Amino acid sequence: MTEKVIIIGSGPAGWASAIYSARAALQPLVFEGAITEENRLAGTLPLGQLALTTEVENYPGFPAGDLSAYLANAIAEDKRRLMAPPSKEGATGPELMELMRQQAVNFGTRIITEDIVDVDFNTQPFKLTASDGKIYESHAVIVATGARANYLGLPSEEKYKNRGVSACAVCDGALPRFRNRPLAVVGGGDSAVEEADYLSKFASTVYMIHRRDQLRASKIMAKRAMDNPKIQVLWNTTLAEVLGNDKDGVTGVRLQSTAGGPDVVKDVTGVFMAIGHTPNAAFLKNKLALTEKKYIRWTTPARTYTSVEGVFAAGDVADDYYRQAITAAGSGCMAALDAERWLAAKGL
Numbered sequence: 001m002t003e004k005v006i007i008i009g010s011g012p013a014g015w016a017s018a019i020y021s022a023r024a025a026l027q028p029l030v031f032e033g034a035i036t037e038e039n040r041l042a043g044t045l046p047l048g049q050l051a052l053t054t055e056v057e058n059y060p061g062f063p064a065g066d067l068s069a070y071l072a073n074a075i076a077e078d079k080r081r082l083m084a085p086p087s088k089e090g091a092t093g094p095e096l097m098e099l100m101r102q103q104a105v106n107f108g109t110r111i112i113t114e115d116i117v118d119v120d121f122n123t124q125p126f127k128l129t130a131s132d133g134k135i136y137e138s139h140a141v142i143v144a145t146g147a148r149a150n151y152l153g154l155p156s157e158e159k160y161k162n163r164g165v166s167a168c169a170v171c172d173g174a175l176p177r178f179r180n181r182p183l184a185v186v187g188g189g190d191s192a193v194e195e196a197d198y199l200s201k202f203a204s205t206v207y208m209i210h211r212r213d214q215l216r217a218s219k220i221m222a223k224r225a226m227d228n229p230k231i232q233v234l235w236n237t238t239l240a241e242v243l244g245n246d247k248d249g250v251t252g253v254r255l256q257s258t259a260g261g262p263d264v265v266k267d268v269t270g271v272f273m274a275i276g277h278t279p280n281a282a283f284l285k286n287k288l289a290l291t292e293k294k295y296i297r298w299t300t301p302a303r304t305y306t307s308v309e310g311v312f313a314a315g316d317v318a319d320d321y322y323r324q325a326i327t328a329a330g331s332g333c334m335a336a337l338d339a340e341r342w343l344a345a346k347g348l
């Protein structure tokens, strides 16, 4: 069976594409990603990066308030069990993603919980190989695979992954090893502040290790870091080595000053990386044109067209600039409309 449109990815861009293409009677098929240990470690499980965050305070339509009654009847019960306790802060990332997924399902979207591992864009219909080995055919494809957290690439960081080194405070922050102990967050952007702020609920102190003398984070987030008595920013500092042992995992960090001087050791039981993201475009094996930074290249201003006619891209996999939930959802909507018009023009 040849699909009209296959959507790869299950973040805001993927679900917005699905909602719009389902309502346009394109019967979209979404590959939401496989649930594997490899994807968990890489931060590429279904529902994307928002499922790894806490409160989402800037997604229009979700002001602070108690959403529990709404969530209780909007989301299927088996999905609700996975959610955080009701919050007065508005929607959490996982809640927002479950709401989007549910909305796509409500309009008839079909979902397969596998990755797409290879693509053939030389034929029409296109052929996509899934992680279960099956090949799927589709006239149009929307790539919305998002981005994943970066690591520094230190051998010691790799050694202690899962044993104190993490890139997701929400996933791992509540573990006993992090409670009432000093922790480190590397980075100076919004994600670093968000991680540090979240961890400060559990930790005794959170050191933010930042390589410059000024945060990259937005003003409101930077103020949040400065106002939090448990967060201590270590300016002009880089992480040289994660210290630890086989029995305890992470026990400390060795820090270098960018201004010279001796290295400093801080005792910490956890190190959280928040140093930006890499787009999840490797599975395309360069069969779409990429930018210098390896994001999918949008080939026409204000359109979601890619270098292959009939393949559209949406969200963080193509956007290294805005990278917000709302812009990802917006470009997902655009991709669905672009795909719908392209299919109609081709008579498909």
Ligand code: NAP
Binding pocket: 058, 152, 186, 187, 188, 189, 190, 191, 192, 194, 211, 212, 215, 216, 217, 218, 221, 238, 274, 275, 276, 277, 321, 322, 323, 324
């Ligand atoms: P980001 O804004 O790119 O910040 C990355 C941080 O990591 C920067 O401070 C950078 O330092 C540092 N860094 C990068 N490579 C490094 C290296 N090799 N060694 C040491 N430090 C390194 O990424 P982000 O914080 O993940 O944010 C991504 C996007 O999501 C942004 O658009 C952000 O606004 C958005 N976001 C928003 C919210 C929110 O509004 N609540 C929350 C999270 C994310 P330099 O500053 O020196 O470059």
